[in-house]
Amino acid sequence: MTAPEPRYEPARALALWGEEEIAAAVEVLRSRSLFRYYGPDLRHRVDAFEAEFSAVTGVPHTVGVSSGTAALTAAMVGLGIPEGAEVIVPAVTFIGSVNAVVQARGIPVFAEVDDSLTLDPERLDELVTERTWGIMPVHLANAAADMRPIAEVARRHGLRVVEDAAQAAGVHYGGRPVGGLGDAGAFSFQLEKNLTAGEGGAVTVGDPAVYDRVARFQDQGGQFTTGRGGDRGASAEAPFLGANLRMTELTGAVLSVQLRRLGPMLERLRNIARHVRRETADLPVRWRRLPDEAGSGGDLTLLLASRLEARQFVAALTAEGIPAHTMYQGQAVYANRAVREGRTPWGVAWDRPARCRASEGLIGRSVTVGLGATMTDGDVDALVAAFRKAYEGLAPAAG
Template sequence: MTTPPPDSPAPRYEPLRGLALWGEEEKAAALEVLESRSLFRYYGPAPLHRVDAFEERFAALAGAPHAVAVSSGTAALTCALIGLGIPEGAEVIVPAATFLGCVNAVVAARGVPVFADIDESLTLDPTAWEHLVTDRTFAVMPVHLHQAAADLDPVLAVQLERLPPMLRRLRDIARTVRADLADLGLRWRPLPDEEGSGGDLTLLLDDRMAARRLVTALTAAGVPAGTLYQGRLVHQNPAVRTGRTPWGTGWQAPGRLRASEAILGRSVTVGLGAAMTDDDVAHLAKSLRAAVTGAPGE
C-alpha cells in the first residue's frame, strides 16, 4: 500500500483485513498463552497446544489430511520447495509482480528465480511462462495476490499430467543402461522399490580414487556425474561441525562414521533427464562402458 503524504487527511478506516477484527476474544486468547508461560509448542510449564489445535482446524477447513503452521508465508514457501526436493541451482518461475518473500523463499531454498509477466488480473499470465521452461525448471510458483486466486488450471495442465510419463521415462532410461552394462558386473546402488524411484543411476566403486577417476572420465565424455555432496557427510559440513545451532543449543559432535564415509566417497551418480533421446541414452551407456573398462569410447 502506498504511504500517503504527511498532509493527507486520516483514512476513514484502516484496511488491515484480519487485524481490523482484533477484539477482546483475540486479546484473551493471546493473554492466556502468555500467562501459561509456555510460548513454544513443544515445551513449557503448562503447554496449551494451541498450535496443534489450529493445525487440525485449518486442515479440516482446507480439506487436507495435515497442516503445519510456520512463522510466515516466506517460511511456508521455503519449506514447500525444500520438501519437494528442489536441487541446488534449479529454476523456479515466479510472477514479476509479487511479494519479495516469494523470491526470498526460492533463494533460501538455493534455487534461482525466473520472472514471468503478469496479466490484468495482476497474477501470473498463463500464456507468458511456458517459453521460460527449460530442463533446469523445477517449479512454477503462481501467486494469489490481494484476495484473488491466480488461474491454476493452465499450470496444472502443463506439468501435473506430464509427471507420470516423465518418471516412467527416467526409470526406463536407468533400466536400459543397467541392462546394457550387465556383463560388466557393476555394483549399482540398491533400490528398495524400483518403481518408487525417480530414476537413479548410482555406481558404487571400490574406493574414492576409483570414483574420482570415473567422474573425470564421464565428465570428459560430456556425461554429468559426481559424488554426492563431494563425499562429505552432513556433520562434516562447517555449519554442522561446530556442534552448535545459531541460537546456542549444542550437541555432541559425532566421531568418525567410517562406514558412511566409505560408502558415500566411493559412489558416483550419473545425471539423467526425462528429455534424453535414445541416442543420448546410447551415448551414456557407451561412455559408462568406456570409463569403467578403460577402453576408448566411440
C-alpha cells in the same frame, strides 16, 4: 581474468519448461495478486496447487511454503516437537535437513546409511534415547528410503517420522507416494528438483490438527488482524507465534503446470535407468541398492571400489560429455564446520558428533550419472557407450 561460470544443463523439470509456465506466470502478474491470501484479482493458484499435490501424494492436506527447508521446519513444528528434542538424521543428506531441525529448536543426531545411501534401519535402535522425538528418513536422489523397517523402529519407540522428500516428488515406495508414509512429508521445488519454480516447498500431512498447526505456523502464527481490518485464521487451539514461510501465487501457478508432467517424466527417467543397467549387465557394476526400484525416479548411482576409482570414473564420464558427480563431494553432512561444532544462531547446541564411518566410506565411493528429462534414445546410447568406456578404463587399475 576470472574463469567463466560452468554451463548449467537443465535436467528434470527445468528441462521441460515451456510456454505453459510462462502463460501461468503472466496470468498471475496481470492479476496483480501475487500474495496468496488477497489481492485485486486473486486467482487462488496456491490453493489449487495444494489440492492438486494432495491428489498426487494421496495425503489429505498440503501446505505450500517457501522452500524445502521451510517445509521440514513447519512439519516438525506442526507435529509438536519439543525444544531440545533429538531428531535422527542420516549422515548423508543436504545441510537443509540439519538446518530444519535447528530452526525447529531440535538437536540432530546422525545415523549411518546403508548401501541404499539412505537410513540404515538396523542401526537406528542404538541411537534412541529418552530425548529422541523423531526420525527423518531422507528419500535421496529420487530413491525412497526403506520405510517399512524405519516405521517399525518408530512404532516400537513411539517416535514421529518426518519424511524428507525434497529430492523425491513423485517417487513411490511399496506402491504409495513418498510424503504420505510417515507422520508428515516435506518437499522442495528448488531449481534441480522434479518440480521447480526456482524455489518453494510443501508439507503433506494427514492429521487435520497437524495441518492446522502447519498452516498457522507458516503464516505468522495464523491469528492476527490484517491491515485491512479483518482477522485471518482461527483455531480452537491456543494461539502461538509463527514465521513467514508462505508460498507466492507465482510459485503455485508454475508448479501446477509442472505437476501434470511429473508422472510421465519420472517414467521416462526410470526406463532410461533400466535400459542403462541392462546394457551394462555384463560389467561387474555394484549399483546403489534401491529399496523400491519400480517406484524410483530414475537413479543411476554406482559404488566403486575406492574414492580414487570414483574420481577416475567421474573424470572419464565428464570427458565424454556425460554429467556425473560424487554425492556431496564424498562428505557426510557433519563435515560442514557449523554442523560438526554444533553452532546454531543461538549458540553451541551439541557436542561434536561421532563419525559415521560406514556412511563416509559409501558416499566417498559413489558416482551418480545425471539423467535428463529430454534425453533422446541417441543420447541414452551415447551414455551407455561412455559408461562402458569409463568402467573398462578402470580395469588396469583394478587388476
